[in-house]
Amino acid sequence: MRKLLQQTQRLYLMAAAPLFLLAGIAMFFALExxxxxxxxxxxxxxxxxxxxxxxxxxxxPAFFQRIDHRLYASSLPAEITLPVTLSDTTLLNPLENEMxxxxxxxxxxxxxxxxxxxxxxxxxxxxxxxxxxxxxxxVILFVLLFGVLLWVxxxxxxxxxxxxxxxxxxxxxxxxxxxxxxxxxxxxxxxFHELHRTLEDLAEKVQRDFRTVKQFTENASHELQTPxxxxxxxxxxxxxxxxxxxxxxxxxDLMAQNTRRMARLNQTLLLLVKIENDQFAARERVDMExxxxxxxxxxxxxxMEKQLVVQTDLTSxxxxxxxxxxxxxxxxxxxxxxxxxxxxxxxxxxxxxxxxIISNSAAPPAVAPEKLTERFARGNSSxxxxxxxxxxxxxxxxxxxxxxxxxxxxxxxxxxxxFSPA
Amino acid sequence: xxxxxxxxxxxLAASIQDFLQAEGxxxxxxxDFLSAEEKVALYEYDCLVVDINLPGGGTxxxxxxxxxxxxxxTGVIIVSARNALDDRIAGLDFGADDYxxxxxxxxELNARLKAILRRRQFGGCTDIEFGDIKVNPEQHEVNVLGQxxxxxxxxxxxxxxxxxNKHRVLRxxxxxxxxxxxxxxxxxxxxxxxxxxxNLRKKLMGQGCADYIQMVxxxxxxxxDRKS
Numbered sequence: 218m219r220k221l222l223q224q225t226q227r228l229y230l231m232a233a234a235p236l237f238l239l240a241g242i243a244m245f246f247a248l249e250x251x252x253x254x255x256x257x258x259x260x261x262x263x264x265x266x267x268x269x270x271x272x273x274x275x276x277x278p279a280f281f282q283r284i285d286h287r288l289y290a291s292s293l294p295a296e297i298t299l300p301v302t303l304s305d306t307t308l309l310n311p312l313e314n315e316m317x318x319x320x321x322x323x324x325x326x327x328x329x330x331x332x333x334x335x336x337x338x339x340x341x342x343x344x345x346x347x348x349x350x351x352x353x354x355x356v357i358l359f360v361l362l363f364g365v366l367l368w369v370x371x372x373x374x375x376x377x378x379x380x381x382x383x384x385x386x387x388x389x390x391x392x393x394x395x396x397x398x399x400x401x402x403x404x405x406x407x408x409f410h411e412l413h414r415t416l417e418d419l420a421e422k423v424q425r426d427f428r429t430v431k432q433f434t435e436n437a438s439h440e441l442q443t444p445x446x447x448x449x450x451x452x453x454x455x456x457x458x459x460x461x462x463x464x465x466x467x468x469x470d471l472m473a474q475n476t477r478r479m480a481r482l483n484q485t486l487l488l489l490v491k492i493e494n495d496q497f498a499a500r501e502r503v504d505m506e507x508x509x510x511x512x513x514x515x516x517x518x519x520x521m522e523k524q525l526v527v528q529t530d531l532t533s534x535x536x537x538x539x540x541x542x543x544x545x546x547x548x549x550x551x552x553x554x555x556x557x558x559x560x561x562x563x564x565x566x567x568x569x570x571x572x573x574i575i576s577n578s579a580a581p582p583a584v585a586p587e588k589l590t591e592r593f594a595r596g597n598s599s600x601x602x603x604x605x606x607x608x609x610x611x612x613x614x615x616x617x618x619x620x621x622x623x624x625x626x627x628x629x630x631x632x633x634x635x636f637s638p639a
Numbered sequence: 640x641x642x643x644x645x646x647x648x649x650x651l652a653a654s655i656q657d658f659l660q661a662e663g664x665x666x667x668x669x670x671d672f673l674s675a676e677e678k679v680a681l682y683e684y685d686c687l688v689v690d691i692n693l694p695g696g697g698t699x700x701x702x703x704x705x706x707x708x709x710x711x712x713t714g715v716i717i718v719s720a721r722n723a724l725d726d727r728i729a730g731l732d733f734g735a736d737d738y739x740x741x742x743x744x745x746x747e748l749n750a751r752l753k754a755i756l757r758r759r760q761f762g763g764c765t766d767i768e769f770g771d772i773k774v775n776p777e778q779h780e781v782n783v784l785g786q787x788x789x790x791x792x793x794x795x796x797x798x799x800x801x802x803x804n805k806h807r808v809l810r811x812x813x814x815x816x817x818x819x820x821x822x823x824x825x826x827x828x829x830x831x832x833x834x835x836x837x838n839l840r841k842k843l844m845g846q847g848c849a850d851y852i853q854m855v856x857x858x859x860x861x862x863x864d865r866k867s
Contacts, residue, residue, distance in 0.1 A: 442720075443648040446742035450654040453745060456808045456858075463856045470810065470858040477812060480742050481824045487720075515819065518793075518831035552825045606825070 299325040438487040579630040671695035686714035714755035750803040801862035810859040
């Protein structure tokens with residue numbers, strides 16, 4: 218993951234590098250050409266000067282013998298006509314004792330009736346020198362450009378992107394079941410304005426869909442109640458027939474059990490929707506101790522049936538919660554601890570000012586602990602639980618500002634309910 | 640016994656009506672608020688079974704309120720959705736005798752109805768008699784062949800449920816729900832019913848009572864003096 222700024226800078230760099238290279242090559246040739254052109258012009262001027270001098274004095278000038286300018290003259294046989302030629306050559310620089318590039322202009326002159334060949338040499342600039350200069354120039358430019366770009370980007374982007382990060386923050390806090398629509402701050406920047414409007418529209422649509430789904434669940438559950446009740450009643454009525462065979466009775470019982478399961482699923486979904494809809498919003502101080510005691514008493518038959526060893530360590534602790542939700546939460550957690558317990562297992566309930574810890578013996582769960590609160594997640598496929606108990610517990614905790622935590626270690630399942638977020 | 644059933648779901652109402660009529664009650668039926676109001680104003684009933692949510696401008700609570708002004712002696716059972724705690728509290732405040740959450744089993748309604756009618760009609764002084772057994776609900780006393788029998792609260796409750804639903808097959812989950820309430824639907828395993836029934840039967844027969852509790856193919860029980 219890279220930051221947007223780094224990304225753009227990288228792109229700039231990638232685009233600029235070949236561009237600078239091309240520019241460098243072009244500059245090299247342009248520079249070389251213009252220098253050569255200038256040099257040639259200079260040589261032709263020199264030729265003209267020499268010819269003028271020869272014409273006036275009928276002898277060769279002496280001032281041309283320098284390190285970078287040399288003049289050689291040699292007599293020519295009369296029958297040879299010498300063309301004017303310009304060529305590149307190298308000569309030894311006696312000061313540096315190395316070969317250097319020179320331009321050579323060869324042309325004929327007439328001195329005192331005799332034809333002479335004049336070789337005019339002029340030192341020209343080395344290719345490496347041009348290339349080096351160009352390279353240095355370009356590197357300096359490149360570094361300068363990027364330094365400035367970096368600095369401008371850094372300082373500007375923080376200011377320019379500030380609304381973006383604000384929106385990001387707001388989106389993080391966005392909740393699907395928030396009854397209020399998402400409102401993002403007004404922005405005078407077109408892009409941000411569009412982003413905000415799109416996000417607002419999207420949020421509204423998502424919230425509307427969510428409400429529709431919830432509404433549907435509620436309506437469907439409500440509508441299912443009557444047919445389920447009627448089926449239950451009719452199965453019961455059929456069971457009263459004394460002429461039924463054992464197999465028929467067993468089948469009817471199976472139907473009844475499954476109808477019961479469906480009715481329970483329906484009830485549970487309805488409860489979940491009601492909790493999500495904040496129909497249990499009114500909170501009061503609820504003492505958890507009597508709730509736990511009452512539920513443990515209620516579970517007495519099941520505790521005995523499973524021969525569980527129960528350990529309790531309770532103190533009076535009041536928390537801010539809706540009383541119905543508190544009861545449901547305690548019921549769900551304790552019921553789970555009993556239902557998923559092993560025969561002859563252990564059940565320990567500890568209530569302190571900070572948390573409620575319920576631990577029970579259990580077979581290793583088939584699902585990761587953090588996945589258990591998802592709807593229809595079952596820790597163990599052998600039980601015919603709905604997989605909604607912990608989803609409800611989780612929903613209640615979210616609504617009530619409690620934190621639920623699960624852990625499985627040494628064949629013991631531990632559920633911890635933290636009364637205040639850590 | 641005359642019952643007014645106020646329920647807006649016709650299919651459910653028909654199902655309840657069939658059952659109550661088979662149990663020997665005279666059942667009238669109102670599907671909405673207005674017809675319920677009309678019936679309550681015109682006739683006298685022994686007990687009302689009222690759904691809280693009604694179409695037609697008023698709730699079941701309004702019906703109860705009006706009923707209690709004219710016929711305070713009439714019994715009332717409220718039927719309402721689960722977790723509607725407010726309905727329950729309001730209903731009992733208005734003078735309802737009992738409260739059932741949907742969906743409920745008909746033998747449960749039957750047991751509650753019988754308890755209310757007993758209290759209402761006879762001031763709670765009537766004993767329930769069945770064969771060798773005599774129960775005084777007011778005193779929570781059970782007599783077998785004239786001798787007092789000591790039962791745990793759950794066994795007593797179980798016996799009353801059996802007595803209210805004589806000659807009927809009662810499935811184990813229905814019995815569990817009667818003993819422990821709606822919350823029992825969170826549990827899957829109702830084997831504990833077996834030990835309660837076993838203990839009750841042992842105590843009854845230990846005092847020379849005939850064996851009325853018949854096991855029905857492992858799915859439940861039937862309390863009856865008829866041979867099946």
